[in-house]
Amino acid sequence: MSRLDNDVVLTLNRIWQPIATTGLRKAMNMVFRGRARVVDADTFQIFTWDQWLAEKAVAADNHVIERDYLRTATLFVRKPQVVTLARYAGYPNRGVPYSRRGVYERDSGRCQFCLEHVRKKDMTVDHILPQSRGGRTNWTNCVLACAGCNHRKADRLPHEVGMKLVREPFQPTREQLLLQGVDVPAAWRPFLDA
Numbered sequence: 001m002s003r004l005d006n007d008v009v010l011t012l013n014r015i016w017q018p019i020a021t022t023g024l025r026k027a028m029n030m031v032f033r034g035r036a037r038v039v040d041a042d043t044f045q046i047f048t049w050d051q052w053l054a055e056k057a058v059a060a061d062n063h064v065i066e067r068d069y070l071r072t073a074t075l076f077v078r079k080p081q082v083v084t085l086a087r088y089a090g091y092p093n094r095g096v097p098y099s100r101r102g103v104y105e106r107d108s109g110r111c112q113f114c115l116e117h118v119r120k121k122d123m124t125v126d127h128i129l130p131q132s133r134g135g136r137t138n139w140t141n142c143v144l145a146c147a148g149c150n151h152r153k154a155d156r157l158p159h160e161v162g163m164k165l166v167r168e169p170f171q172p173t174r175e176q177l178l179l180q181g182v183d184v185p186a187a188w189r190p191f192l193d194a
């Protein structure tokens with residue numbers, strides 16, 4: 001069943017704004033339990049699980065593109081790619097609140113000075129303008145740093161120690177954060193901002 005976990009489903013709120021990427025197993029679970037519906041990314045029709053089975057399953061002796069289907073004993077069922085939550089209509093703010101985890105996602109798990117990959121548990125957040133000089137904890141003053149670079153920079157500005165940021169830090173949108181590091185399938189495009 002591990003293949004189920006390699007497939008990622010775009011989760012929309014009730015008014016079709018992208019709010020999360022979800023493993024296929026979890027997304028299907030939400031649909032089974034009536035908490036979400038499947039969205040057909042071609043026709044924009046929505047389906048309960050029973051409706052999806054009725055429309056999007058074929059007998060297992062058919063030829064299908066296997067990666068697009070789940071195989072049961074007797075059926076190939078088209079894998080859902082997009083689901084919409086039945087109840088939650090919360091509006092995801094454009095401005096995502098600052099968080100350490102968000103810094104990690106925005107910076108793709110790479111130290112913003114040396115580009116070294118940093119494990120989540122080893123991450124440090126570097127304040128570009130150090131806190132000791134009044135630097136704030138926010139999206140534009142904080143970057144992911146490896147322990148070595150953070151230690152080397154310490155309470156100084158990057159140029160004071162001959163260091164350089166690989167990219168200016170920025171305030172990410174929720175969509176940028178949720179799509180970070182995800183291979184975006186074509187089926188999701190109509191549901192995403194340009």
Ligand SMILES: [Zn+2]
Nearest residue numbers: 111114146149
């Ligand atoms: Zn580094």
